[in-house]
Amino acid sequence: MGAHTDTRNRIQEVAIRLFTEQGYEATSLREIAEALGVTKAALYYHFRTKEDIVASLIEDRVKALDELIAWAGGHPHTPEIRGELIRRYSAQMTRGRHHEVMQFMDRNKTALQGHAKVDLMRERMGELMQALCEPDDPLPVRLRRSMALFAMHAAWFLIRDESTTEEERTAAGLQVALELAEGSGG
Template structure:
């Protein structure tokens, strides 16, 4: 096997991209380090140079998602508070969804036990609670908070609904956008 030489940051990005695809397709448990190294055209030792193992790869993928949420939080903090802020923030999230985030959501759907374990370790489920509190305030009633959470989770819901359907990513995003608008309509 001939290893492909790349810059360190390019190699890490490629490892994350390929790992996400394989973990989604074969499952986290069903994908070995050997599978990853073969798909990348590198030795296992080269892969271990960049990541200690599969768990470290998942942590890096989650860190990337967390950075996207932090970016959204910064944007929220710079906005004028008001009744339209929830809609604008949730649509910003939906509209910024690209292929990698969709793959991440598909991974989450396909790897329930792994995601449950990560959630128990402080995973992704509560990340939008911070955004919701900043938008609605800490004393917002629970039904309003749940609706806001649903507005941020429309892409995942649309992906779930699209399983087994001939829906494209554009179809999923269009459905998610429409659901976000409906969920954030004034009472």
């Protein structure tokens, strides 16, 4: 954990904040550099490209998704397993930068298209969805299950209320997600 790792971390911190607030394309490397009190060229010592900064930001999230998919692969598609999968997903959102990463991606959907790591992560989300529902489930069920995952993101960034605690967000997201997954019609 020398000065190298530290600067690298500070770059990531500022980058994800600005990418989320102002947008990925609207945020120049010059702007990130200035916020850190260094120059553009300094960033290029730590990251080969702008895309590499993004890749570094989401790699923990991809790993976490891989674990979830692997776990789901060893279990049958039952309501109980779906519930547990959702609980585990919810728990991930409380750790590290995971919910920040999801918000960053949600707000920059098109801008991140074509980034290798981002496309990989979209694939993983698709695989996770397949663990939550069969292709021949009725449309309302598929819609509800897709939205179950979204509920756990939305709890963090759809509700903008500053006074809401992290525990309340997590609980609300989890509750709505579980209802959506096993609601009256599915």
